[in-house]
Amino acid sequence: MDHRGARVSTEENKAIIRRVFDEFVNKGDFSVVDEIYRDDMVDHQPLPGAPDGLAGVKYTIAGLRRGFPDLTVTIEDMSAHADHVVIHNTWRGTHDGEFLGIAPTGRRISSKGIVVWRLQDGLIAERWGIGVDSNMLAQLGIGRSARPGRGRVRTTHVPAVRTLPVLPGRVDQWRRVQQEIGTRAVDYEASRRAAEISRERMWLVPGAPALAVYHLEAPDPGRAAKTLTSSTAPFDQWLRHELVEVHGRDPWQDAAAELGHGWER
CATH class of the missing domain: 3.30.70 (Alpha-Beta Plaits)
Structure with missing residues (x-):
C-alpha cells in the first residue's frame, strides 16, 4: 500500500492502524512494518535499547512477543482527527519469556492504555503510547507506586x-x-x-x-x-x-x- 502524495481519509488512516494490531502485533507478520510505516518513523515510547526508525519498531514488538508469546491486543475504541488516530486498547498475554531482564513469572497480564498515532500520506510517522507500559510493569511487580512514608501501606496508582x-x-x-x-x-x-x-x-x-x-x-x-x-x-x-x-x-x-x-x- 502506497499513499504517498495522495490525500488519505481518516477512515483509511484508521484502517492502517488496525493493520498494526491485526497483522503485525497479534500475528507477528513483521513485513507489514515496511508497508505502513515511514522509514524515519519516530516511536516516543519504544522498549529500552530500541534503535531508531523501522528497526526500532520491529525491535519493540519482537521484545514484547518474546516476553509474552501469546500476546494479543484488542482495540476497545478508536477515533481519528485529521492525520492523527487515537486508540484505547487492551494488551493481554502470559509472561512466559524474559522481558526487560525480568525472568518469566507465568503471570497473565491485562494492561489497558492509549496510543496516539500521527500519519503522513498514508504512512505511520509518529507514535505516543501512554499507560500500557506502567500497567504492564505494575502487574510484573515493578510498576509505579505512591511513595510510602513510614507506617503507610503501599498503594498502586493506576x-x-x-x-x-x-x-x-x-x-x-x-x-x-x-x-x-x-x-x-x-x-x-x-x-x-x-x-x-x-x-x-x-x-x-x-x-x-x-x-x-x-x-x-x-x-x-x-x-x-x-x-x-x-x-x-x-x-x-x-x-x-x-x-x-x-x-x-x-x-x-x-x-x-x-x-x-x-x-x-
Missing part, C-alpha cells in the same frame, strides 16, 4: 488518559496555561494531592487539529476525575475555565463513566 482536539486558534492559549501552571506550582501540587493524583502529564500533539493529551495516575482515576471537575478551589476553577475555552469542555468531564470502559484496572 493510569488514565484523555485526549481532546484543541479548538481552532487556541493552541497559544493552551501553551500559556501550561506556563502559568508552572508559576503556580504550590497551588497546582495542592490541587493534585487533594485528588490523590501521584503523577500528571499534559502535552500537545501537533496537527490540524492539534490534540492535547492529559495523563494522570491515582488509586482511583474515576474518583480523581470527579474531584477535579467538582472542586471549588480557586486554582481548580481557573484551570477548568481555561481548558473549557481551549477545548469546549473540561478534559475530565464525565471521565468516570468512560474510565469504566477499559480505562481502569
Whole structure:
C-alpha cells in the first residue's frame, strides 16, 4: 500500500492502524512494518535499547512477543482527527519469556492504555503510547507506586488518559496555561494531592487539529476525575475555565463513566 502524495481519509488512516494490531502485533507478520510505516518513523515510547526508525519498531514488538508469546491486543475504541488516530486498547498475554531482564513469572497480564498515532500520506510517522507500559510493569511487580512514608501501606496508582482536539486558534492559549501552571506550582501540587493524583502529564500533539493529551495516575482515576471537575478551589476553577475555552469542555468531564470502559484496572 502506497499513499504517498495522495490525500488519505481518516477512515483509511484508521484502517492502517488496525493493520498494526491485526497483522503485525497479534500475528507477528513483521513485513507489514515496511508497508505502513515511514522509514524515519519516530516511536516516543519504544522498549529500552530500541534503535531508531523501522528497526526500532520491529525491535519493540519482537521484545514484547518474546516476553509474552501469546500476546494479543484488542482495540476497545478508536477515533481519528485529521492525520492523527487515537486508540484505547487492551494488551493481554502470559509472561512466559524474559522481558526487560525480568525472568518469566507465568503471570497473565491485562494492561489497558492509549496510543496516539500521527500519519503522513498514508504512512505511520509518529507514535505516543501512554499507560500500557506502567500497567504492564505494575502487574510484573515493578510498576509505579505512591511513595510510602513510614507506617503507610503501599498503594498502586493506576493510569488514565484523555485526549481532546484543541479548538481552532487556541493552541497559544493552551501553551500559556501550561506556563502559568508552572508559576503556580504550590497551588497546582495542592490541587493534585487533594485528588490523590501521584503523577500528571499534559502535552500537545501537533496537527490540524492539534490534540492535547492529559495523563494522570491515582488509586482511583474515576474518583480523581470527579474531584477535579467538582472542586471549588480557586486554582481548580481557573484551570477548568481555561481548558473549557481551549477545548469546549473540561478534559475530565464525565471521565468516570468512560474510565469504566477499559480505562481502569
